[in-house]
Amino acid sequence: EAGVAQSPRYKIIEKRQSVAFWCNPISGHATLYWYQQILGQGPKLLIQFQNNGVVDDSQLPKDRFSAERLKGVDSTLKIQPAKLEDSAVYLCASSSPLGLAGYEQFFGPGTRLTVL
């Protein structure tokens, strides 16, 4: 079974530029999560999708961050314009309530963003 795929793995941009990240979850996983992990901290949820609907975006800075999951499969997270404090690793995870691994979140390798 293929894991969660993310691209790009690394991105360096200057402040005020835009950037987009892509995530493809494990096949059949209805729930998709985007987390932000700042260096030295634990991941923090930005947004959670159930199929193509948003379940929780309470901690998403909506003035600059946006995310979509149009067909209920892969997802993109965008930052526009980027600030220095957005430098972090952006982790995508997916889960399914079914089977022995019910509700376990499987994480992708992450995208490391550096804003200069």
Next chain:
Amino acid sequence: AQKVTQAQTEISVVEKEDVTLDCVYETRDTTYYLFWYKQPPSGELVFLIRRNSFDEQNEISGRYSWNFQKSTSSFNFTITASQVVDSAVYFCALMYNQGGKLIFGQGTELSVKP
């Protein structure tokens, strides 16, 4: 408030020593789930264990064991006979509704020296 505290920021041990990573959580919910994840230098989070709030049985998996105590709101993780490959950042996390977000602690960086 829903919160996870990992008071140990860094731990350094010599190979073959036993080491315990502490995790204390706060939640108002009576049903919740606790997790441990490992994050090696490659960066990917690797699932280690899930425990639900109704199951206080301790668990052992090879060199790993977990001690869940609701009375002290703790979910500690012990590695027996540590190895260099155990070097990583370990995160404890709380999920207070099924399928919801994970609330992570700050992580404990474990360094196992040969």
